[in-house]
Amino acid sequence: MMTIKITLLCIAAFFAAFVDSIAGGGGIISLPAFLMTGISPHMALGTNKFSSTCASFTSSMKFAQSGKVDFKILRFLAPFTLVGSIIGAHTMLNIDAKYLNTIVLILLLMVSAYSIFSKNVGMEDKFTGLKKKLVFLGILLAFSLGFYDGFFGPGTGSFLIFGLIYIFNFDFVRASGNAKVLNFTSNISSLAVFLINGQIDYRLGIPAAISMVIGSRLGAKTALLKGSKLIKPIFITISLCLAVKILYGIVK
Template sequence: MFLASACFCAAFVDAIAGGGGLISLPAFLAAGLDPHMALGTNKLAAFFSSSGSAFKFARSGKINWDLIKYLIPFSFIGAILGVKAVILIDSKYLYPIAFFLLVFVLIYTLKNKNLGSHDNFQGVNSKNLKLGILMAFSLGFYDGFFGPGTGSFIIFGFIEIFKLDFIRASGNSKFLNLASNIASVITFIYYGKIAYMYALTVGVVMLIGANVGAKVAVTRGTKFIRPVFLVITTIVTAKMAITFLQQL
């Protein structure tokens, strides 16, 4: 029940503003999975979440297909390389890495309070496309390597590079997340790092949560969810810190 509830909240939050992995990954770790298995299982479950929110945004007309088609392949390739990199790291090193990344993501989220209030997208050009490709590849790699916070970073990237408003940035970010999730899932399957019973059961719950969250994002925006997201992120970071200290 705890795992399903946590992952529903993760999918709901992720569909609105990214960062759902900050909730779902620690939940899988708390369920007793070792770090590598938790990463792979979380990726397969998150595939359902990404699919639900991505297509909800698409049906609402919030996706810029002329832009996203250039970026998806680089997100896919980056994620494959990220998974290959994380498989080479001993599990005992993942907790401190996870903790410091969570702290960084929390600080980043707190400092960026008013992302994308206006849509000033002027089209794709050579400069923003190169930056977008770099963003897609590097965050695809990060998503495959670790994951939590990827959605927030991608949203910020779309806002800063392409000047999209928050809702359109969030919508487009879901398709980059979906591409990196698919690549990560394929690679984790190859390495045998997925607990399918957990992933498929929780995946259905996350699909429902993502659809609800995306609907809220399209109709109401993100102001009401921000304080909740920050509180949850702080709690998860604190939990990871305690776990890390217990291992010392």
């Protein structure tokens, strides 16, 4: 029975990582898969974080090797993402995250609608170089979404991609590459919390992580090969799926 559960989990983990490496949002596939194995919600969250962090590192490296990660920008943004996620994780212990559901739902719908009706958004790379104003806005984005990821999480990848496109005029490919690195950075602090509290089931986490690493590598390769024409529709689809998931949680 356990062998069947692990096999199904690995299949779901592969597809989750494949999608996540392209447009974010893989958690809507992987987290329910972990919960279906019968482990507790906290253990599912911790094990999913362990596996997905391995995957995000892999896709980050793939994008970086292809020159789609801007380390000159990330050296300013990544530290604020890390600090924000640490503060967010600590804040989560004292404030109920359920009040964010409605706000996140509205933001996801707005991001999706803007991407649908703005045909040229993210289709061409129009980055013109580092400017103080852009760096400042990027730092605000990195800190805010780092805090959000540590505190709540759903939609972080989508918001990062959209924010990087809006601020730096990246195309979807370049935005996805930079978003993966920032997302990996924000994952580190929350993963540390789960590690310290022993909320990772390695029997499930290790095989799922291997599947996710393979899926994320293939997904990143596909994104780099197919470009923004592939990423944009997947990005919109994942954002809408996340919105539906959150809406279901509100009305349930």
